[in-house]
Amino acid sequence: MEKKLTLSDLAKIFEEYDIVEFEDVKITGDIELEFWAPQGVALPPALAQALHSALGMHPMPRVPEEAGIAELLPATFEVAKTEWTGHIEEVTIGATASDGGTREQTVTIGGEQSMPFYNFDAQMPHAPVIAVDCFDMPIPLAKAVRGFYEDVMEDPGEWAKKNVQKFGADMVTIHLISTDPTIKDTPAREAAKTVEDVLQAVKVPIVIGGSGNPDKDPAVLEAAAEVAEGERCLIASANLNMDYERIAQAAQKYGHVILSWTQLDINAQKTLNRYLFKMGVPREDIVIDPTTAALGYGIDYAFTNIERMRISALKGDTDLAFPISCGITNAWGAREAWMKDSPIKEDSDWGPAAYRGPIYEILTGLTLGLAGGDLFMMMHPEAAAAVKNVTQMLFGAEGEIDTAKKIEMHDWISWAGGAVTR
Amino acid sequence: MKLSSPMAIWKYLPGTNCGDCGEKTCLAFASLLKERKKHVKECTPLFTDEKYLDKGKQLVELLAPEIREVSIGVGARARKIGGEDVMHRHELTFFNRTALAYDVWDTMDADALRDRVTKITNWQKFYVGDFLTVDAIAIRSVSGDADTFAACVKAVAEETDLPLVLCSFDATVLEAGLKEVADKNPLLYAAEKTNWKEVLRLARSYNVPVTLFSPDLDMLNSLAATFSAAGVEDIVLDPGTYPTGKGLADTFSKLVQLRRAGIVDGNKSVTYPLMTVPLTAWLVYGDENAVDASYWEAILATMSIIKYADITISHSIEPHSLIAERTLVENVYTDPRRPVSVEPGLREIGTPTADSPLFLTTNFALTYYTVESDLSSNKIDSYLMVADTEGIGVEAAVAGGQLNADTIKETLDSCEAEKKLKYKTLVLPGLAARLSGETEDATGWNMLVGPRDSGRIPGWMDDNWPPKTVSE
Numbered sequence: 001m002e003k004k005l006t007l008s009d010l011a012k013i014f015e016e017y018d019i020v021e022f023e024d025v026k027i028t029g030d031i032e033l034e035f036w037a038p039q040g041v042a043l044p045p046a047l048a049q050a051l052h053s054a055l056g057m058h059p060m061p062r063v064p065e066e067a068g069i070a071e072l073l074p075a076t077f078e079v080a081k082t083e084w085t086g087h088i089e090e091v092t093i094g095a096t097a098s099d100g101g102t103r104e105q106t107v108t109i110g111g112e113q114s115m116p117f118y119n120f121d122a123q124m125p126h127a128p129v130i131a132v133d134c135f136d137m138p139i140p141l142a143k144a145v146r147g148f149y150e151d152v153m154e155d156p157g158e159w160a161k162k163n164v165q166k167f168g169a170d171m172v173t174i175h176l177i178s179t180d181p182t183i184k185d186t187p188a189r190e191a192a193k194t195v196e197d198v199l200q201a202v203k204v205p206i207v208i209g210g211s212g213n214p215d216k217d218p219a220v221l222e223a224a225a226e227v228a229e230g231e232r233c234l235i236a237s238a239n240l241n242m243d244y245e246r247i248a249q250a251a252q253k254y255g256h257v258i259l260s261w262t263q264l265d266i267n268a269q270k271t272l273n274r275y276l277f278k279m280g281v282p283r284e285d286i287v288i289d290p291t292t293a294a295l296g297y298g299i300d301y302a303f304t305n306i307e308r309m310r311i312s313a314l315k316g317d318t319d320l321a322f323p324i325s326c327g328i329t330n331a332w333g334a335r336e337a338w339m340k341d342s343p344i345k346e347d348s349d350w351g352p353a354a355y356r357g358p359i360y361e362i363l364t365g366l367t368l369g370l371a372g373g374d375l376f377m378m379m380h381p382e383a384a385a386a387v388k389n390v391t392q393m394l395f396g397a398e399g400e401i402d403t404a405k406k407i408e409m410h411d412w413i414s415w416a417g418g419a420v421t422r
Numbered sequence: 423m424k425l426s427s428p429m430a431i432w433k434y435l436p437g438t439n440c441g442d443c444g445e446k447t448c449l450a451f452a453s454l455l456k457e458r459k460k461h462v463k464e465c466t467p468l469f470t471d472e473k474y475l476d477k478g479k480q481l482v483e484l485l486a487p488e489i490r491e492v493s494i495g496v497g498a499r500a501r502k503i504g505g506e507d508v509m510h511r512h513e514l515t516f517f518n519r520t521a522l523a524y525d526v527w528d529t530m531d532a533d534a535l536r537d538r539v540t541k542i543t544n545w546q547k548f549y550v551g552d553f554l555t556v557d558a559i560a561i562r563s564v565s566g567d568a569d570t571f572a573a574c575v576k577a578v579a580e581e582t583d584l585p586l587v588l589c590s591f592d593a594t595v596l597e598a599g600l601k602e603v604a605d606k607n608p609l610l611y612a613a614e615k616t617n618w619k620e621v622l623r624l625a626r627s628y629n630v631p632v633t634l635f636s637p638d639l640d641m642l643n644s645l646a647a648t649f650s651a652a653g654v655e656d657i658v659l660d661p662g663t664y665p666t667g668k669g670l671a672d673t674f675s676k677l678v679q680l681r682r683a684g685i686v687d688g689n690k691s692v693t694y695p696l697m698t699v700p701l702t703a704w705l706v707y708g709d710e711n712a713v714d715a716s717y718w719e720a721i722l723a724t725m726s727i728i729k730y731a732d733i734t735i736s737h738s739i740e741p742h743s744l745i746a747e748r749t750l751v752e753n754v755y756t757d758p759r760r761p762v763s764v765e766p767g768l769r770e771i772g773t774p775t776a777d778s779p780l781f782l783t784t785n786f787a788l789t790y791y792t793v794e795s796d797l798s799s800n801k802i803d804s805y806l807m808v809a810d811t812e813g814i815g816v817e818a819a820v821a822g823g824q825l826n827a828d829t830i831k832e833t834l835d836s837c838e839a840e841k842k843l844k845y846k847t848l849v850l851p852g853l854a855a856r857l858s859g860e861t862e863d864a865t866g867w868n869m870l871v872g873p874r875d876s877g878r879i880p881g882w883m884d885d886n887w888p889p890k891t892v893s894e
Contacts (some may be wrong), residue, residue: 043882067621069619069648069651069652071614072618072641072644072645072648073443073648073651074644075640075643075644075646075647075691076640076643077639077640077642077643077679077683077689077692078683078685078687078689079679079680079682079683079687079689080682080686082682114705117671117674118678119671119674119675120675120678120679151595168572180856182855182856182859212821214821214823239688239822241822241823263814263818263822264814291818293815293818295746295749295750295753296549296749296752296753297789297792297815298786298788298789298815299750299753300511300753300754300756300758301762303728303753304510304511304512304755304758307510307512308510308512311510321815333817334876335875336745336746336749339875339877339878342547342548342877343796343799343800343878343880344547344548344795344799345797345799345878346546346547346548346553346799347546347547348544348545348546348547348741348744349741350741350745351740351741351742352742355713355716355740355741355742356741356742356745356746358717359548359716359717359720359742359743360715361745362720362721362724363720363724363746364719365752366721366724366725367724367728367750370724370728370729382717386717386718386721390670390721390725393667393668393670393671394670394671394674395665395671396668396671396723404665404666404667404706405705405706407664407665407702407705408707409637409662409663409664409699409702410591410614410635410662411564412699412704412705412735413562413564413589413590413591414562414563414564414566414610414703415527415562415564415701415704415705416529416564417704417708417709
């Protein structure tokens with residue numbers, strides 16, 4: 001609603017500000033001021049000041065100076081805890097010799113009884129973990145990532161090893177993308193050999209991913225599950241648009257965990273999970289992937305979808321009470337992550353793509369971590385390290401993590417750095 | 423807001439269904455008030471008719487957002503911060519996006535200062551139909567000298583219309599700066615436990631918003647209660663931003679707890695906008711590790727943007743920082759009630775003719791607007807055919823089966839594309855390349871595989887259009 005400012009309004013304002021006379025003020029012509037008054041007819045201070053300014057007056061103190069308040073009012077900050085009735089399933093990936101596998105360590109995720117990192121409500125039992133991607137064939141990668149993997153792209157085993165030894169991955173994901181009939185149509189049995197190579201090459205738990213082809217994946221993942229028997233891999237993934245039963249059965253038969261994947265749809269996720277329950281898949285063998293969308297390309301949907309699932313689960317919806325896996329590598333789908341210059345002519349300079357890619361992956365990862373992500377599949381080693389670092393800190397990890405230089409928070413005002421511009 | 427349903431709000435309305443507000447009934451208006459899609463002042467009788475005035479007054483108070491809305495700056499680029507009502511965006515929406523402030527300091531030489539202020543002021547990036555910009559400039563007193571600070575503030579104000587944050591713990595320095603821009607409604611930073619009396623005096627005399635700083639939440643609560651009792655309500659709370667380790671976890675927990683105390687518990691003395699300072703990352707990493715510092719700063723900004731900071735102060739104005747941080751703000755503060763998808767069908771970009779190309783995309787709003795703006799910004803006259811993929815983007819829709827040869831055929835048929843075009847050729851998104859063969863079989867159309875990103879369409883057109891093999 002617009003309100004016309006009348007002279008009497010103006011007079012009121014002057015009264016309010018203790019202004020009794022004007023000096024050297026000249027108002028010429030017609031003044032018609034319109035403004036939006038959201039909270040009542042009182043002129044917002046900002047506008048009042050703008051008006052003063054427009055009229056060429058020095059701003060006047062609103063309240064006469066006075067002795068004022070001598071002491072701070074005492075107060076104690078209090079806040080209620082949020083207690084939830086539900087809890088997230090705890091899922092272990094990987095099996096050591098004592099459990100019939102050959103992994104040197106396992107990874108456990110889930111178990112939360114509060115929102116992520118809300119340790120003031122209930123301590124998060126396990127910090128999020130990072131799986132670094134490798135592929136069963138050389139793939140086109142953004143320039144900023146390619147350099148890290150160029151020497152190992154022909155050999156998935158070496159690639160996996162590099163992810164663990166050089167980049168500190170908690171887990172490795174082997175994506176069997178060459179099995180796609182439109183790529184190389186690698187037979188399932190051959191793909192299974194790649195899985196064996198990876199299991200030989202690294203001793204961390206692994207994720208086995210198909211090509212995403214709904215017709216081929218069931219056979220590929222079944223063969224992979226068979227050769228990895230007893231290793232308790234995460235089989236990625238079962239989806240409503242394919243023969244998920246065959247994949248889930250294979251995962252069960254050979255002792256693996258199944259990734260239940262749906263696309264930004266809570267109800268579909270509940271449905272697929274219920275199908276898995278019906279098949280007899282135990283709860284501790286399920287991880288869900290509600291779909292990751294990149295920063296700038298739907299991350300708001302992914303964030304809210306995950307956050308809503310996590311809240312529902314904590315409120316007691318057992319259909320959704322599972323650890324959440326996020327394909328953070330999807331961040332590289334954002335053009336800002338890899339494109340040299342902006343395709344939009346009016347944009348400010350985009351700067352080097354090499355700096356944009358990692359920051360897109362980092363922000364996508366942390367954002368979904370704050371929504372409820374437990375397992376992040378990532379690509380850029382420095383982005384993976386950064387997300388690992390910050391989630392460890394928020395989780396409250398002990399030891400090594402807190403070795404950064406100590407600072408005083410308020411020193412930022414007088415920080416003399418910043419003189420150097422890159 | 424304090425009223426939990428449209429019915430509860432309706433009780434305060436005249437109930438005459440007069441229609442002044444543009445709605446047919448008072449109840450319909452009440453629903454929109456609940457969703458904060460209409461403003462109570464649009465009910466004219468409530469504020470003009472004697473007999474409703476009391477109710478009107480009460481309703482204004484009851485509908486006020488849980489977190490106070492504070493304005494900083496003046497003019498077209500003034501910003502409101504705070505004004506939030508919910509803890510999670512899906513419960514309604516977040517309203518006033520986090521204001522991103524970037525720093526300058528009073529020991530910069532004149533040219534460098536002007537250059538930096540101009541860069542911050544003019545930075546822009548196109549995104550989903552509009553240009554993103556950043557929100558404020560924070561001026562740090564590094565010299566500690568009042569005159570130096572005042573001169574810097576003056577110089578900055580001459581170069582920008584962005585809201586300013588004046589930063590010093592020395593009230594004398596603050597006042598010197600404030601005098602230069604007192605008519606510009608700058609945000610003061612900050613009052614704390616030792617200087618609060620002087621800063622309170624400044625906030626009152628100049629009637630400007632003020633930040634209260636204390637990592638001790640009892641003290642912060644106490645400062646806020648005191649300022650409020652003294653009549654200062656335009657308050658921003660800074661619980662301190664510790665950049666690493668346990669201090670970081672502590673900062674995170676304070677942000678969540680302050681917002682929860684304000685919104686859920688209704689602790690009046692902390693119902694104010696929150697501030698964080700991702701810039702503290704630079705104190706750890708230093709200038710010599712600028713890239714790492716900017717990444718860590720972006721991490722602190724991410725945490726802040728998602729978990730309740732209403733204004734942040736950062737240092738890196740490198741494009742990678744600005745693009746990523748500002749995009750995240752846009753995403754988090756997008757109204758989740760807006761539709762995910764656009765109408766399927768055939769769109770004309772520019773003034774297409776029978777010789778123009780036909781591009782395929784999905785009805786996921788973000789995908790659609792991206793492709794649409796890439797085509798129109800590069801002035802490519804063309805047809806854009808939008809397939810119904812249930813609001814899912816290209817790559818995911820190919821994987822999930824919402825985009826396949828059959829759905830493409832249906833879309834082609836239903837929009838009668840062949841009547842408009844000379845070449846029976848469809849340009850598939852590069853991410854849907856694998857559908858090429860089967861779609862050719864299903865439709866009898868010639869498929870051209872476009873680039874994987876629609877930003878590359880201009881270059882792609884040079885090499886691929888008009889098509890070399892055509893079925894006319």
